[in-house]
Amino acid sequence: MAALARLELSDEELERFTGQLDELLDHVAEVEALDLEDLPPTMHALPIANVLRPDVPGEVLDRDEVLARAPLAEDGQFRVPPVLGEAP
């Protein structure tokens, strides 16, 4: 799970969290046992969907101001280490 969530845990963290998460999963098992096949799932409490604004350009953030807050930026873009393979 930690790898899926891009987290690296120490052995101590792993041991502590495992016990704590087991306790939570024991508690929520009460809902796992309910028979609710006839009920639809609720993703959202309000009966509204697909809210769209008119398709015209709106106000946007200033690119330089946004990039100034990035850990590393270059030539108007965010800069990151190699995504695949080694650096050239």
Next chain:
Amino acid sequence: MTAVEIASGVRSGRHSARSVVDEYLSAIEADEPEVHAFNLVVAEQARARADEIDAAVAAGQDPGPLAGVPVALKDNLCTRGMATTCSSRILEGWVPPYDATVVEQLHNAGAVFVGKTNMDEFAMGSSTENSAFGPTRNPCDPSRVPGGSSGGSAAAVAAGFAPVALGSDTGGSIRQPAALCGVVGVKPTYGLVSRYGLVAFASSLDQIGPFTATVADSAAVLDVISGPDGRDSTSIGEPQPPVSDTLADGVDGLRVGVLVELSGDGIAPDVAARLQAAVGALESAGARVSDASVPAAVYGLSAYYLIAPAEASSNLARYDGVRYGLRVDAPSTPDMNTATRSAGFGDEVKRRIMIGTYALSAGYYDAYYGKAQRVRTLIINDFASVWGQFDLLVSPTSPTTAFSLGERTADPMAMYMSDVCTVPVNLTGQAAMSVPYGVGDDGLPVGVQILAPALGEPIMFRAAAVLEASL
């Protein structure tokens, strides 16, 4: 002075916004080192803003309904040019390039921002002990927690650092700290207040609301921050009537239900006694009170602790070290993502991301996240059948008064139980608020929770005003 009195005095020239803000800044200077309600205090900016308000009044302009009212903002509300950290190392030092809609609305109403308040990291917690910058202490007793996650905002109002603070409530994060600190706290109907610029925790549950010392002050703030916003697709499209207008209408003839599933088992006797006293006050004012049952409410905590972490695991994927905040260098981007997140997030955030990732993962989705969403429907249906017979419901806000610092940090499940009375309302999207109603056996504040159907704020505030007046 209340916020309403401050604004009316500033607008009429009876006192200056500058003298008001100076008084609050002195209180902050004196007591903030002990309370630690703030991550950031912007004293110079606040004074300059107050002078601006005074100049506008002198020039014959009306600065707005909150003219000169000092406001503290929870540190998950984006403020242009003012650091916003969510009490997390991963956002330490980040300065947003834009204001949240509520920040714009308060500014346009004449408010004076004094600072950003401490919170549980990314609003995950019930005691403000999960802050990367140290805990906030309860101004009523510094050995106790202020509640959470908006503990800094509740403490700021309780300590007299500001007459108004904003918080966010995903599972009780406004109401529970309001109860523990002895102030008024409101979770509005989902969609009534724009979430644009609120750093997302669980998007289908999050809602912004006020903390104040009085019911009328919360009404005045809610009237400023509620309303449609094209920048939040979950914003309710139609403007709602101001709650301030009907505040004094009383509860004569209203049908009030005591929510039995949240008012019996697990509630401390002294807290239950204060609820009974509140029920008596509502009856004396003409309300018809009887027991109300929402059987599925008992499953609220379980559904909440699957749905909220699931949404959080998705929302917090954006903290990857690429666009803002912390970056821990590594030879490849995937390694950099992992190193950044492992160093930047605290324990509780990591726990919730892992629960959420698990609840959403292939093979477990139907059993956990899917099931929790069906429980959510069950709870909504149970409440819907009760609203035919009752105008309002009441329960305790928190099962106990404020607990001691450190008492529940090693036991996340015990901490989660603090939210048992407040989470059902986030799942249903309904309105609820906490009103201080005396003290428990330990002399610490007790809050009574008033629950209303969606957009039932006007009636909810009437009952709150009756309770306040009966003390």
